[in-house]
Amino acid sequence: MLLNLSQKCIRNLAVIAHVDHGKTTLVDSVLKQMGSKMTSMDTLALEKERGITILSKVTGIPYKNYFINFVDTPGHADFGGQVERVMNIVDGVLLVVCGTEGPMPQTRYVLQKAIRAGLKPIVVMNKLDRPTARPGEVESKIFDLFCSLDVKEDQLDYPILYASGRSGWVDSCIDGPRQNCSPLLDKIISYIPHPTEQETGPFRMLVSMIEHSTYHGRMSIGKIQQGELNIGDLLHVPGENGSKLTGRVVKIYKTIGQDKVEIPKGIAGDIVTVAGITAMVNDTISHIENRDLIKPIPIDMPTITLKIRINDSPLNSLEGKKTSFIALKERLFHEAENDLALKVKEGQNCMEVSGRGELHLGILIEQMRREDFEMCIEAPMIVTIEDDNGNILEPIEEVIVEVPSDYQTAVTEQFLTRLAHFEDMKEISSTHTRLTFYTPTRAMMGFKAKLLGITKGNMTIESHIFDYQPYKGALTRRTSKCVIASSKALCTEFGCSHLEEKGLTFVGPGMNVYEGMIIGESQVDSELLLNPGKEKKLTNVRSVQKDDYFKLTQHKVFTVEEAIAYINEDELVEVTPKNIRMRKKELNFDLRKKASTQKAREN
CATH class of the missing domain: 3.30.70.240 (Alpha-Beta Plaits)
Incomplete structure (x- = not known):
């Protein structure tokens, strides 16, 4: 079928929804029923751990005499850039809405992007197997949502399907037979228009996603906007001042389930993966004779900025292998090539990274620490205009x-x-x-x-x-004071028992600490110094009371996002492959006190 694929037999659509409304589960059920061995569209380790979609992914299935390309997108607002960049490679959207919660803030956001791109929507009311489902009320709210947006008449005349992604059924009516997902595929074929890109003329494609192969290196994924692509074609990446790069097509792939299937040619309107030429997201790849650029869809600007620098704590280089500024710089710029919502620039002895929110940047830092990076992160700042x-x-x-x-x-x-x-x-x-x-x-x-x-x-x-x-005015980030380690030590049960008396603890027995490290939260109004490595003095006097075991409560363990949100402007988060620590920028207590006194005099 892939050898004789025509434009009228292709359907391209993005699956969009609010976070946790079941769009990935629904796509997984469709793929499973079509014979795919793919267990889940969420393939990243962090996606499986957190139960959210982080990266947009393309897959496809042959159905009857058609080929349907699905683009699974993230549902969290922090990853909205992944949604925005795929709107120009699809011809319709599948809007998944929970039958209990109804439309939520991110539902409106992703639908607004689709409406502005002129895409036709199919609404799927999901999770109707729940006893709390309220389809009648949710259907009214969906209609109100569409009416509140600047929709065209044909977009307002959307079909509604009823589904349970977990149970694996979709029906066109609420009391249908509930057997399988075929009604969804039939509706996609009949309602979503086929691509209308120009089949003649020199080849052009806008890169929407990047994949990496151990054999081919960087591969570009996108929708062919014009012409035909064949193996051996000479292509280039045109820029405003001439060609950036040239290359020859080595392989052309279609994604079916989780498998990459090699095809001899790609036709206009189809979503393909191209190997042989190096390009970045939003680059135009075209025939060597064509220098016209394809205008990409604009991406919303970032909202917060983090300053990331090398780890200079007393425990640096003990846990991670990538500790240099050069390695940090290369990794961040590499990430910015693939994530258009991420902005990276080099600052004074640091890298300034701007993103959509705490989760967006926290996921990036968590990925880096799993790649053996060490770094220190300053308190987040908002991006103002x-x-x-x-x-x-x-x-x-x-x-x-x-x-x-x-x-x-x-x-x-x-x-x-x-x-x-x-x-x-x-x-x-x-x-x-x-x-x-x-x-x-x-x-x-x-x-x-x-x-x-x-x-x-x-x-x-x-x-x-x-x-x-x-600007709304000054805001205190954190009102509570901290307990600071007074010296480098290995935490003991005796020392941690004294720390626990002060309030919330961030360290436990057996953990290494150093001077200036934040080890707890104090209940008093001033910063406290404490040595959690203090040992109990031994005596010759035996007593039942004195020899009691220390009963310690579990110390608080921070995630990357929690630690970044917790620190003040004079503090840092130290991230290593094994630990997430918080510390003062100036580790020495006397120097901190001197700087605080000088600042008070200036004010």
Whole structure:
């Protein structure tokens, strides 16, 4: 079939949804029923651990006399750049909405991107096997969502399918037979238009994704915008000032399930993988005689920036192999080539990395530490812009919180202390309330964990960038003071028992600490110095009371995102393959005190 594929037999669509609404599970069920050996579209280790999609991926299945290309996209707002860059390689979208939760903030975001790109949507109401599903109410909310966007008449006339991705069925009516996913594939063929790219003329393709092969090196994935591609064709990457690179096509692949299938040629409108020429995301690959550039879809700007530098702590180079600034610089610039939402530039003795949010940058740092990198990270800063009058504008997020009604007052008070604007409150059941706030992005850093503590975990919270508004004023990142290690030591049970008396602990027995390292949180209003390596003095007097074992509680273990959100401007996060530590920028207590006194005099 792949040898005689025509443009009218191709369907290209992206699967978009809010996080955890089941789009990847739905695609997995379709692939499984079509005979694919692929167990899951989420192939990265971090994707499997966290249960979220991080990278957009292309797969395809032959069905009847057609070939359907699926592009699975992330559902989290921090990875919105992965969604934006694939909108120009598809001709329609599959909008997956949970039958219980209904449309959520990210649902609106991804649908808005599809509407602006002029794509036709198919709505799939998922998770209808749940007893809490409310299809009638959710269907009304979906229609309201479409009406609130600038949709065309043909986009508003969307079909709705009813599904359970986990159970492996899709139906065109809510009380259908619920046997398999064939109704979904039939609807894709009948409703999503086939590609209409020009089949004649010199070859052109916009690179939307990059893959790496141990044999071919970097391979480019994209939709052929014009012409035909054959093995052996001489191609180049045209730039504004001439060709950047030239190369000859070595292999052309189609993705079926998880397998790469070699094909002799690619036709206009099809999504293919090309080996033999080196290009970056958003580059145009074309025939050597064609110098026209394909205009890419613009990407939303980043919202927060991190300064990353080499690890200069007393424990540096003990756990990681990649500790040099050159290795750090090369790795970050390499990541920026593939992730258009990531901006990287070299600063003074550091690398400045800008991304969409804590999770976006936290996932990158977590990947790097698993690659044996060591680094130190400064407290995050927001990315501001200036309006025409020179006023500074900062990103504002729309935050939607669903909490038990008993906690709504406590949650509202916490938001108001963080420069938030209370927008709306709605009772969604007899026991739960939905609260809507508009709050600065910087106020949300580390805030979700605090809210989970207040509500004892009985809360759902979602947010997305809503607008840029005038700077809201100063905000204290953390009010609590820290317990600092007074010297380099190996933590003992006796020393940790004294640390536990001060408040929350960040280290446990057997862990190495050094002077200036943050080892706990204090309940007093000043910074405390403590030696967690202190040992109990031995005496000749025996006593039952004195020989009691120390009963220590489990110390808090931070993730990368939690540690970045926790630190203040005078602190750093030390990331190594085995540990995540927090420390003061200036490790020596006397020098810190001297600098603090001098700063107070200047103010």
